[in-house]
Amino acid sequence: MHSVKPLIVYSIADTAIDLIAMSEDGARYMSNRDPSLVKFVAGAAPTEFTVNRIDSDAFAAFVECESSLPLQRRAAFRLAVSRIRNIVDSRTGALIADFVPSDKRQVYGNMIDAMSDEDLRRIPPAFIDEIGEVARMRSFLPLASADSFHPHATLRHVFAARLTSQGAEQLAKARSLAASRKSKESLALAKKAKPGAKATDATATGKATKRRAPAKKARKKRSK
Numbered sequence: 001m002h003s004v005k006p007l008i009v010y011s012i013a014d015t016a017i018d019l020i021a022m023s024e025d026g027a028r029y030m031s032n033r034d035p036s037l038v039k040f041v042a043g044a045a046p047t048e049f050t051v052n053r054i055d056s057d058a059f060a061a062f063v064e065c066e067s068s069l070p071l072q073r074r075a076a077f078r079l080a081v082s083r084i085r086n087i088v089d090s091r092t093g094a095l096i097a098d099f100v101p102s103d104k105r106q107v108y109g110n111m112i113d114a115m116s117d118e119d120l121r122r123i124p125p126a127f128i129d130e131i132g133e134v135a136r137m138r139s140f141l142p143l144a145s146a147d148s149f150h151p152h153a154t155l156r157h158v159f160a161a162r163l164t165s166q167g168a169e170q171l172a173k174a175r176s177l178a179a180s181r182k183s184k185e186s187l188a189l190a191k192k193a194k195p196g197a198k199a200t201d202a203t204a205t206g207k208a209t210k211r212r213a214p215a216k217k218a219r220k221k222r223s224k
Helices: 024-031 056-063 070-080 119-121 123-140 153-223
Strands: 007-008 049-053 083-090 094-098 103-107 110-114
Touching: 007 123, 024 153, 049 123, 056 070, 056 103, 056 123, 070 083, 070 110, 070 119, 070 123, 103 153, 123 153
Parallel strands: none
Antiparallel strands: 007 049, 049 083, 083 094, 103 110
16 A cells, blocks of 8 residues: 555666566566565665655646656656665766755745756666656555556566566576586596596507517527
8 A cells, every 4th residue: 555654666777686586576566666576686786766755736836747757757756756875877977875865846835855957867767767657656646545556668668678688698697607617527527538548658658568579589580
């Protein structure tokens, strides 16, 4: 059920999210945003978004008035996201451990925290679009409704691309490990084969010596 409490959200565009390990839970997560379904790549630091509800006045004043859904998602992101952890700055490439809004918006005499235009320039558009839609729907639906975040077309394309990319990465890694293992096995076999090769040479030398012995006897008989 919806709550007034902040919601922790992760983006399926984030490469720290292990969509292969999540399997069918990946599609479920896009629809219900249950953080218990999320699995992370070992050693990676996921980008974490804290999403608040937008009250009705602010929603009407800044979100619903926008002319298109992408712009509404952007406006909802601007107002609803109160903190981002572990995000890479789109402009500098630097990791920001803790990112908070630097601007405020006035709604009927009340000042509320909001992302500035400069803040938004530092955040990848894929994050703004996805998390903004979560913020928009969460604020649009009544508290008594069940969580429902139907993934739009762009998000489905991102999800498919991430699955393909991560699958290719895992396949390449598996092939590399297999090749490395095969190389080590071949090296080990070569080392084991060396003592045998020396023994074979010695045996061959011995046989050659024995074969020459009759020839010496033959020369002695001729000299007699």
